[in-house]
Amino acid sequence: MKKFLAFLLAVMMLAALVACGTKSALPDTTPKPGSNINEPDGGAAVAGAIKIGGTGPLTGGAAIYGQAARNGAQIAVDEINALGGVQFELNYQDDEHDAEKAVNAYNTLKDWGMQVSLGSVTSTPAVATSVENFEDRIFAITPSASAVAVTAGKDNVFQMCFADPNQGSASAQYIVDQKLGTKVAVIYKNDDVYSTGIYETFVTKSADLGLEIVSTTTFTEDSQQDFSVQLGDAKSKGADLIFLPMYYTPASLIFQQAKSMDYAPKYFGVDGMDGILTLEGFNIELAEGVMLLTPFNADATDARTTGFVAKYKSAYNEVPNQFAADGYDCVYAIYEAVTAAGVTSDLSASEINDLLVAQFTTFSFNGLTGDNMTWGTNGQVTKAPKGMVIENGAYLGMD
Amino acid sequence: MRKLQKHTVNGIFTYALVIVAFVAVQWLIRSGNISSTLRGQLVPICAYVVMAVSLNLTVGVLGELSLGHASFMSVGAFSGVVACMSLSAAIPSDPLRLVVGMAIGAVCAGAAGFLIGIPVLRLNGDYLAIVTLAFGEIIKNLINCLTVGLDSRGLRFGFLKSADALNLGEGGKVIINGPMGISGIPKLSTFTAGFILILVTLFIVMNLVNSRAGRAIMALRDNRIAAESVGIPVTKYKLMAFVTSAALAGSAGTLYAMNFSTIVATKFNFNTSILILVYVVLGGLGNIWGSVIAAVVLTILPEMLRGFNDYRMLIYAIVLIIVMLTTNNARIKSIPAWVRSKLRKGGASNG
Numbered sequence: 001m002k003k004f005l006a007f008l009l010a011v012m013m014l015a016a017l018v019a020c021g022t023k024s025a026l027p028d029t030t031p032k033p034g035s036n037i038n039e040p041d042g043g044a045a046v047a048g049a050i051k052i053g054g055t056g057p058l059t060g061g062a063a064i065y066g067q068a069a070r071n072g073a074q075i076a077v078d079e080i081n082a083l084g085g086v087q088f089e090l091n092y093q094d095d096e097h098d099a100e101k102a103v104n105a106y107n108t109l110k111d112w113g114m115q116v117s118l119g120s121v122t123s124t125p126a127v128a129t130s131v132e133n134f135e136d137r138i139f140a141i142t143p144s145a146s147a148v149a150v151t152a153g154k155d156n157v158f159q160m161c162f163a164d165p166n167q168g169s170a171s172a173q174y175i176v177d178q179k180l181g182t183k184v185a186v187i188y189k190n191d192d193v194y195s196t197g198i199y200e201t202f203v204t205k206s207a208d209l210g211l212e213i214v215s216t217t218t219f220t221e222d223s224q225q226d227f228s229v230q231l232g233d234a235k236s237k238g239a240d241l242i243f244l245p246m247y248y249t250p251a252s253l254i255f256q257q258a259k260s261m262d263y264a265p266k267y268f269g270v271d272g273m274d275g276i277l278t279l280e281g282f283n284i285e286l287a288e289g290v291m292l293l294t295p296f297n298a299d300a301t302d303a304r305t306t307g308f309v310a311k312y313k314s315a316y317n318e319v320p321n322q323f324a325a326d327g328y329d330c331v332y333a334i335y336e337a338v339t340a341a342g343v344t345s346d347l348s349a350s351e352i353n354d355l356l357v358a359q360f361t362t363f364s365f366n367g368l369t370g371d372n373m374t375w376g377t378n379g380q381v382t383k384a385p386k387g388m389v390i391e392n393g394a395y396l397g398m399d
Numbered sequence: 400m401r402k403l404q405k406h407t408v409n410g411i412f413t414y415a416l417v418i419v420a421f422v423a424v425q426w427l428i429r430s431g432n433i434s435s436t437l438r439g440q441l442v443p444i445c446a447y448v449v450m451a452v453s454l455n456l457t458v459g460v461l462g463e464l465s466l467g468h469a470s471f472m473s474v475g476a477f478s479g480v481v482a483c484m485s486l487s488a489a490i491p492s493d494p495l496r497l498v499v500g501m502a503i504g505a506v507c508a509g510a511a512g513f514l515i516g517i518p519v520l521r522l523n524g525d526y527l528a529i530v531t532l533a534f535g536e537i538i539k540n541l542i543n544c545l546t547v548g549l550d551s552r553g554l555r556f557g558f559l560k561s562a563d564a565l566n567l568g569e570g571g572k573v574i575i576n577g578p579m580g581i582s583g584i585p586k587l588s589t590f591t592a593g594f595i596l597i598l599v600t601l602f603i604v605m606n607l608v609n610s611r612a613g614r615a616i617m618a619l620r621d622n623r624i625a626a627e628s629v630g631i632p633v634t635k636y637k638l639m640a641f642v643t644s645a646a647l648a649g650s651a652g653t654l655y656a657m658n659f660s661t662i663v664a665t666k667f668n669f670n671t672s673i674l675i676l677v678y679v680v681l682g683g684l685g686n687i688w689g690s691v692i693a694a695v696v697l698t699i700l701p702e703m704l705r706g707f708n709d710y711r712m713l714i715y716a717i718v719l720i721i722v723m724l725t726t727n728n729a730r731i732k733s734i735p736a737w738v739r740s741k742l743r744k745g746g747a748s749n750g
Binding site (some may be wrong): 058059093094098099100101103104105106107108110111124127128130131147149152153190191192193196197200203204220221222 | 434435436438439440443536540543544561562563577578579580582583586659660661662663664665666701702705709711712
């Protein structure tokens with residue numbers, strides 16, 4: 001009886017699967033958000049388009065990053081398609097910030113016929129998918145997966161963002177060069193690849209430069225609501241600058257709690273801090289004077305940035321963050337390489353791969369997130385970090 | 400006599416189900432009709448099937464709710480991968496190394512299960528559920544603090560230290576790097592390995608359930624006081640089921656980890672434990688082949704729902720709710736009996 005019932009259920013679910021399967025076989029008919037921007041033909045699949053696929057967390061806790069990268073990439077694709085030359089088609093799949101789901105998403109894209117890959121948005125999934133990229137010989141450039149393991153040992157995987165070690169050492173260098181502080185406290189998230197990676201290189205570089213770290217405290221995913229212990233430690237040891245290699249949600253709580261305990265050190269963040277001004281319910285006065293090292297500034301006045309920000313705002317009703325800019329730059333970098341190498345959509349993924357790898361290791365690219373970016377054979381990008389400070393609720397370039 | 404037959408039929412059906420599925424998928428692979436998505440999911444599916452069957456031993460057969468099953472998977476994954484990566488010179492054969500890795504994963508997870516089981520199994524019901532949940536989180540956090548490296552002197556362990564503090568010698572490499580987990584895992588897992596592990600798991604679990612020990616375990620589930628009064632040693636049999644379940648989860652963890660190039664401890668959190676519990680509850684408590692089907696279907700389902708884009712997870716949740724509701728609906732439950740009576744009548748008139 002019970003078993004019969006279980007069997008019946010299984011049959012029902014299989015029926016549901018079949019129903020869904022037929023739908024997913026036609027991904028091109030589903031409207032993609034933002035695909036109608038600047039696109040006269042209404043955003044349907046473009047004939048002879050090069051298929052670009054990417055995975056990112058579109059749902060769940062890290063969704064804000066995945067969605068931003070996807071939206072940024074979509075705007076770039078729409079702009080390029082409107083030019084009329086090389087045509088692109090973009091497909092972003094949800095990976096829920098999980099390695100297993102990312103590989104599934106990657107395989108879905110492979111079934112779809114992906115020719116060029118945007119890798120994964122976040123680090124852990126990107127480490128898993130980059131191996132697949134390497135084995136399948138599909139070229140990948142990830143917008144924002146910053147772990148070293150993403151590119152290590154893979155000739156055809158590139159990063160648009162700084163690798164974690166570069167951020168840590170660049171931050172230490174910047175603090176010393178600009179004489180921002182003498183006694184530094186660090187609070188980092190020790191169950192997070194991104195945060196730990198930056199912390200470790202920051203410590204190494206600080207030791208080289210003679211920067212004194214007086215307090216090092218940690219938190220985890222489960223304990224990121226209360227920072228009184230960490231702040232108390234920094235305060236009692238007289239730290240005048242707190243280095244925060246983390247995303248902006250915990251950072252916003254740190255600012256709040258430091259204020260309530262009458263502690264006003266300088267704060268220095270990294271690119272994960274970008275986005276704090278658009279955080280809902282956050283009192284932006286708290287972020288006054290916060291410094292951060294980020295490659296992208298939404299308030300920059302050059303024509304390209306203002307154009308991008310305006311388009312992003314009208315399409316998605318928010319100010320683009322660095323992830324969106326990274327996504328945008330990735331598509332444009334692919335576009336320039338594709339044009340230079342004369343890639344056409346009828347080439348196979350591995351042929352495109354060889355052409356693009358040759359281009360990326362030799363050319364230099366100007367984008368929203370930096371000028372004269374170059375890539376080494378290890379896949380890591382070389383570009384100048386921009387120091388920003390928050391003043392009157394807006395980012396301001398520091399140099 | 401009838402009881403025995405039922406067990407045998409049930410067992411044959413379960414093995415047949417798994418073998419037919421394996422042959423069908425192999426045929427699909429040979430003929431090239433399989434999508435990359437499904438092909439990439441084969442090994443995780445095998446791992447989840449083993450997880451579901453092993454948890455069914457604790458939840459369905461022993462009758463204790465465990466919310467920390469993913470932590471045993473985690474122990475097995477990390478220890479198995481460390482073993483496989485450090486034995487790469489000693490055992491050149493990939494399948495053999497995978498088997499050794501799985502065995503080490505199973506032993507480590509079994510040992511963790513034993514250590515946890517001693518205090519935990521003195522508790523009952525809700526208390527046990529809460530404590531297993533806590534142990535799951537503890538294991539996750541311990542692995543987050545662990546660094547392991549390999550150099551010419553052998554394995555080096557560090558706790559709450561960065562990878563640099565391991566002082567690895569010339570040519571040394573970091574295997575477990577704290578919260579960053581392991582990256583650069585060689586892909587040793589294959590669908591065939593997963594299939595064999597499922598068969599071994601089914602063999603162990605079904606033989607245990609149908610043995611003298613299994614009957615003692617089920618007696619504990621049905622009425623602990625009565626079982627104790629007839630002289631069944633409670634702790635011994637509870638531990639037996641719990642440790643077996645943990646060890647199988649450990650080998651599943653190794654299989655799972657050796658399929659992806661990276662694993663992190665946070666993957667094996669509370670959510671994963673619940674996910675596996677959902678497989679077990681959906682497949683039916685104590686129903687082994689139900690667990691197999693539920694694990695397969697619920698692993699494939701979210702991927703099949705990709706066509707719904709942003710509404711995917713919402714629809715997955717709705718499907719789960721509908722399935723859970725229908726399993727408790729008396730009218731739907733009466734359908735199989737009705738179908739059977741119709742069939743019997745039809746058979747009688749034809750014959």
